[in-house]
Amino acid sequence: MATQPTRADARGNRARILEVAEEVFGRGGSAASTEEVARLAGVGIATVFRHFPTKQILVEAVLVRHFDRLCERARGLAESDDPGPAFFGFFGQIVADAAGKLAIIEAFTDAGGDVGGKAAQGPRDLREAVGVLLRRAQDAGAVRTDAGLDEVHALLVGVSRAVAHIRLDERARARALEIVFDGLTPR
Amino acid sequence: MATQPTRADARGNRARILEVAEEVFGRGGSAASTEEVARLAGVGIATVFRHFPTKQILVEAVLVRHFDRLCERARGLAESDDPGPAFFGFFGQIVADAAGKLAIIEAFTDAGGDVGGKAAQGPRDLREAVGVLLRRAQDAGAVRTDAGLDEVHALLVGVSRAVAHIRLDERARARALEIVFDGLTPR
Amino acid sequence: MATQPTRADARGNRARILEVAEEVFGRGGSAASTEEVARLAGVGIATVFRHFPTKQILVEAVLVRHFDRLCERARGLAESDDPGPAFFGFFGQIVADAAGKLAIIEAFTDAGGDVGGKAAQGPRDLREAVGVLLRRAQDAGAVRTDAGLDEVHALLVGVSRAVAHIRLDERARARALEIVFDGLTPR
Amino acid sequence: MATQPTRADARGNRARILEVAEEVFGRGGSAASTEEVARLAGVGIATVFRHFPTKQILVEAVLVRHFDRLCERARGLAESDDPGPAFFGFFGQIVADAAGKLAIIEAFTDAGGDVGGKAAQGPRDLREAVGVLLRRAQDAGAVRTDAGLDEVHALLVGVSRAVAHIRLDERARARALEIVFDGLTPR
DNA sequence: CATGAATGAGAGTTCATTCAT
């Protein structure tokens, strides 16, 4: 029952569609047309709808996949011996990712408002995972203790969004991060 | 034929349309329909198109107006005797505004990517105005000198966006700002 | 397109669409496409949807109109001095009408199951109107008293449907009616 | 891969498909999807199309089977010693059947208009068989002699349709039949 | 011989935009 054990390349198509969808929706937002996804994926429109019976489901699937990857990474870092760098590193990585890909993906995500169902779980899981990293970093004295998860999460999303939408060169992005990181560091 | 002929004549249709459009696009994003703008403004759809021949032009006009207001405020503060508070206050105000209204406005704005033409001037002007405030605050020793306009602008947009999209209570928003402000303050 | 002066004949368009729709749905059932209605009416598809925001609403409107006409006729006959002929005449007229036009119209109607909203009122009103004619005919001794409204209504619909779907020549139709009428007459 | 391989092998796919199709089309009309037939039959969609290369062919096959059964019954009764009850009994049985199953089957059937090919033969055969029953009943004095096959057939179809579409309780259905039967009986 | 993934043609519906009043 996993995904589609049926045909060999059916899974291939599914994967390709997801990948293309991430790119298309990343660029044009959820307003981008399913038809464009189909075209770029090199399949008929009906094939997209066979794998993802609804546009919303497709969008959700993209989000779920994305957040699953992020969470996985976060959970890996949760056991690090060096909680400070683990936290800041993860923060930085997410922001770096956002630069190219996230775009609208997060436009939905954060609030989780529009997309219900499974997709809403993604942000929630991520939040939780970030919470663990944050707590450990605070316990280790690497992050100021008066910083709550709410605002850290907001900053994470905000900086990612900013970076995703504004063309920011490497150095500027690094300095933006540095500012936030400094703000998060105990004096 | 309009619903409120009184206000219609009083302020002029153009102004009314702009006002309503800001609200409508602020809520539903650029996806919101032009017809809804017309309806809420109490004018016929054709009247909207007479004043703004294209939806894009209408959106741009909304943005321009919005940025003009922001710039005006920024320029007012540029002559303040207290450059530090002026800068931080402006930053905070923009973010506070964003909470309720900006929403999509920024979704277009920031990069200026999608909207060409005049609208692109809005962000640019704002950027410039912020630049002035920043430089003066730096000169006064209230902001670290290695913070460039690029990253400050990015943070401004980013935090605004985060606040606009994430339901963040008062305290969390204040703390998020505090973190960023701390990061901007020289050690 | 061809014949679109505007304004005043918006009502004209609405009427034409309804008329064409009755014919199209009468032929092909509710499965017939809205696009065909538009084409035959000589208007763009969007015009149809402007007047009838949903296909269902369009279908309902057709039904409502049709039933309104029938009811009007029935009510006119309700005051007849000759209740027997009034009842049988109305029965016969409905069946005659059905021959050419009803077709699917009744396919929805009768049960009223599928079409909700206003349309459901149509059949109900008609049923009521027929009930009045029936009672008066029974009081006058022209119709057997053990015939309930349920079965009379069923026969009315049934014979109409039969006539609508089967190519039946004049004489055969007359004889089918005669059989039913004889069955309804007290011995 | 099928859901019930047992039954599948036992009866042969063709038979299973036909059976399921009768039920599915009986419920949802010809609008019901071929895929639903496949699903309920526990076979792949392609298997359905292997046996019945076209949806229309499948529908026709269902009709043919249905009419074959009816005709068989009619022919059995044709030799009855009691032509009156034989005729009326058959009439009643068909109507009773229609209540649950026919639905759309008749929507095509009757006129034979829509479905060409073999299916058209079904109604024709049935008509003929009914003709035999009718003539014998007339010869036996149980049915008025001025009732032609055309109108009897029409009434048969009509009453069946009415009963199939209108929710009619047992008693009302019985009385509707009684009325028609009375109408068919010589005075 | 069976399977189910892939497909294209259409259906309903929406929306920015134009045109006659």
Add this chain to the structure above:
DNA sequence: TATGAATGAACTCTCATTCAT
């Protein structure tokens, strides 16, 4: 000048039918 009816293009989604496995 303001209006709103009309329009076609585009989008989401469905379904009968085909093809590779």
